[in-house]
Amino acid sequence: MTTAPTAADTRARAEEHLRALVGRDDVALHEDQWAAISALVVDRRRALVVQRTGWGKSAVYFIATLLLREQGAGPTVIISPLLALMRNQIAAAERAGIRAVTVNSTNIEQWDEVHAAINAGEVDVLLVSPERLNNPGFRDEVLPRLAATCGLLVVDEAHCISDWGHDFRPDYRRIRTLLAELPTGIPVLATTATANQRVTDDVAEQLEPVAEVRGAPAPSLDTRWVEVRGAPAPSLETTSPAVLVLRGSLDRSSLRLGVVRLTTPEQRLAWLADHLAEQPGSGIVYCLTVAATQEVADYLRSRGHRVAAYSGQTEQTERLALEQALIDGEVKALVATSALGMGFDASLGFVVNLGAPDSPVAYYQQVGRAGRGAIEEASVVLLPAIEDRDIWNYFASLAFPREELVRETLAVLAAEGRPMSTAALEPRVDLSRNRLETMLKVLDVDGAVRRVKGGWESTGQEWTYDAARYRRVSEARAAEQRAMLDYLGSAECRMAYLRRQLDDPAVLADPGWTCGRCDNCGGLALDTAIAEEAINAAAERLARPGVPVEPRKLWPTGLPTVGVELKGRISPALEEGRAIARLTDLGHGAALRGLFALGPDGAAADGPVPDSLARAMVAMLQDWRPRVDAIVAVDSARRPELVRDLASGLSRFLRVPVVGSWAILDPSVPPEKGATNSAQRVSAVSRRAGLRLSDPGAVSGARVLLVDDLWATGWTLTLAGSALHEAGASAVLPLVLGTQG
CATH class of the missing domain: 3.40.50.300 (P-loop containing nucleotide triphosphate hydrolases)
Known part of the structure; x- marks a missing residue:
């Protein structure tokens, strides 16, 4: 034995x-x-x-x-x-x-x-x-x-x-x-x-x-x-x-934490360009959005830094190559979203956050990429921005759906009586595909639906919407955001603050503990000087307007189920268009976010195009030089004066007439109806609006500039472009002030 x-x-x-x-x-x-x-x-x-x-x-x-x-x-x-x-x-x-x-x-x-x-x-x-x-x-x-x-x-x-x-x-x-x-x-x-x-x-x-x-x-x-x-x-x-x-203790003895508070986006970009080379070894520059990774990486490369953009949208083979390049020190930094996060194991000398994550816990997770292995001292710098809160709010809006949308989904599955794919279910529920998929996964674990070959099916089990728990989670998220804002202005030890936010038992047992390594403890001195040349270069880069507006290629699946007889490829009515900037961009994005912000009562402010955006539009047109014969504007219920002023200003500058509109025909359909779901949006826009021209032949053989204030889902301009194509337009070019993507 x-x-x-x-x-x-x-x-x-x-x-x-x-x-x-x-x-x-x-x-x-x-x-x-x-x-x-x-x-x-x-x-x-x-x-x-x-x-x-x-x-x-x-x-x-x-x-x-x-x-x-x-x-x-x-x-x-x-x-x-x-x-x-x-x-x-x-x-x-x-x-x-x-x-x-x-x-x-x-x-x-x-x-x-x-x-x-x-x-x-x-x-x-x-x-x-x-x-x-x-x-x-x-x-x-x-x-x-x-x-x-x-x-x-x-x-x-x-x-x-x-x-x-x-x-x-x-x-x-x-x-x-x-x-x-x-x-x-x-x-x-x-x-x-x-x-x-x-x-x-x-x-x-x-x-x-x-x-x-x-x-x-x-x-x-x-x-x-x-x-x-x-x-x-x-x-x-x-x-x-x-x-x-x-x-155990969550202290990271290799990390030296600091915050650099600067007023404008160009100052933050300029600081990064001036001081990136001073950071030890190779590291990560974290941004809050995919668009920002591309914008920042492009600017840093123009200033001579070896960097590359990395996000969840980066193709898998390229991601592997970029990760290895960072590990091997072949690049100074990857400019990344949080997609480069958990589990990435490398000996990195620094992490810089260009924008604050929405909680101290998420921030601790990101800075944990630095100071591993044999690295004894790693620099961790946070460059917060006012617009961080707008981005937090956007991601918070993607939380678990309202109860009526969940019940509607369960009812559709129960009535169908057989498995439905997410694509087949999507046109029947006013949710984007990502939110729908996430919700179904939660319902699967809760036992209300089951994932099977061919999609999802109802189990028939009773399901309870845990509103109290979702509310507590939302309240906890709001408290964490407040704690992140407090971290920025705190005069206490940075590491002690983060450890307390994670309920680290060791620091809770020793309230007077300090790391001795952060900017507040005196162990890290961050130079906030920025060369005027760098600020000017960053300002010039951020002020450069113009991002492509890519036309839709395919109609959503399942449109016949919502009464719209469209399917397959979209006729090539829309060419690539332009917007001044994305709402999430560092430069003109701030002005666009202010322009499209809703008041406390949910109402939109209206008025002529602000001077700064009008100048940006002119600069973009001078660079783009679109060849057009006519302008058609999209009627707006929320901002009619803004769109009219934009169309008339473009008419004067380009010296082409406004010959019609994509007009509101059924105002009973709300302007944002179906905004989170492609099939629902196509159905709503088809019912709400239609093409109205000054005369039937106004666009025959013409290249038309199709003007709107904001590219959100893209379906309004796609339907308007298809209608213009049917009316004889040879090409349609969308032009908007901003895009949400």
Whole structure:
């Protein structure tokens, strides 16, 4: 007979694996690392590890995997949110002799091979994206077998489980179902570096559903049987094991935090151009929007810096190449959105945020990309802007839909009685495809719908709209935004402030703690001087008006279901047009956001085109030089004077007549009807408006300038352009003040 290894033997073996993993003989496990490994391997418990970036969370699950595999356990399943993270994890696993594979959207051709290797026992670690968990084939055919045979389940970036977290992802909610299906005794590890106490409690609750307490009602979360390292566990007799919660200090001793507050966009761009070369090593310049990454990268390249733009819209092959270029130091910086975030593992010397994220927790997550590995000192600079709040509000508007829209979706699915694809469902519900898809994922986890081959189907189960919870989440988001604004003007230690926002127990126990490294502590001196030449160059770049307006190419699917007989490719009536700027742009975007802002009563201000935008329009036209014979304006219910003034000014400047309008024929259809859904929008615009010309032949053979104030969905101008094409126009060029995209 063989005896089970003792805890001492297991720890000794764990440290052998650690030395192989890091390639050094002088390393040992942190006590909390061993506590987590022991909980998983010796006690077969569930654990939540909330520790700073670089603490060694991946070492915990790789070492636990090796120990469990030596004991005959099945492979570890790691749920990992980002492909970049998967690549790094597989490379780390291979260094320790761990056979790791992944199943994700980029290696479909390898899935059969991967599944065969798993069945043959040739895989130690399988990494899957959370989206795979709800793929019908994977969920129904592969996942049950994995749940029955895996030796360890790991949930990386576990704050994504919680809708209280800064990066909630509906696909992560499927993990709750997976946890319920695990056989007794399968250990579970959840890890994150960015969770405050509210998120920690929520994740812990999902890891271990409240069990029956003998002789007493189930306690609330804050008094139940979750053991927190460093605090005694509540003395409750339970029918299920405790969740071990390990929360350590979130101080990052390598980071030097600072804020540079400048008044104008050109000053912020100029500061970046003047001081980017001073930042140590290579790093990331974070922007809040895709458009800003392109604009900033273009400007910095014009000033001689080696930078590149990176966002969720960057093609996958290019993203891989850019990530490697940053790791290798071939570029000074990637100018990126938060798409370059969780899991990107590189030794970076700095992070600059051009615009503030909407919460201290999200900010801590982004700055955590710097100062890892052998980097002893990393510079972290925040350049906030007034317009940050406008962008926060825009993203907040994409929250979970109103109850009536959810009920409408459920009713459509129930009435259909068969699976419907998202594309088929979209024309029937006034939601954009992304919001509809996100909502359906939440409803799937809630049990009201089910994802199947062919789309979504109703389960017929009763569903409750948790308005109180959604309201609390919204209130929490607003509080986090206020906390981010307070951070900007705070005179206290920057790192202490962020750690308190994350409810770091170490700093809460020592209220007087300071980092000694930030600008407020005196450890970082940021030069705010900007060369006049740089400011002028930035101002010139930002003042340069003109962004392309790309015409729509295809009619939305499902239009016949809403009474519109259009489908397929759109006749090439619209050519590429122009706008002065995007509303999110750094330069003219500010003036456009002010122009289109609604008052407290929801009403729009109206009046002639502001002088600054009129001058920008003239400059853009002088650069674009469109060849047109006539102008047609889009009637506006909200800003009629603005559009009329724009059309008449263009007529005088270009010396071509205004020959008609895309006129409001049915004012009972609200101006914004269907604005979030393409099919609904086409239907609404078709009912609301039509072409009205000064005479029937006014546009025959003409090149027409089609004028409106704002390009939002693009469907108004597309329908107007199609009508002009049918009326004989040879070409239609859209021209607007601004675009929302």
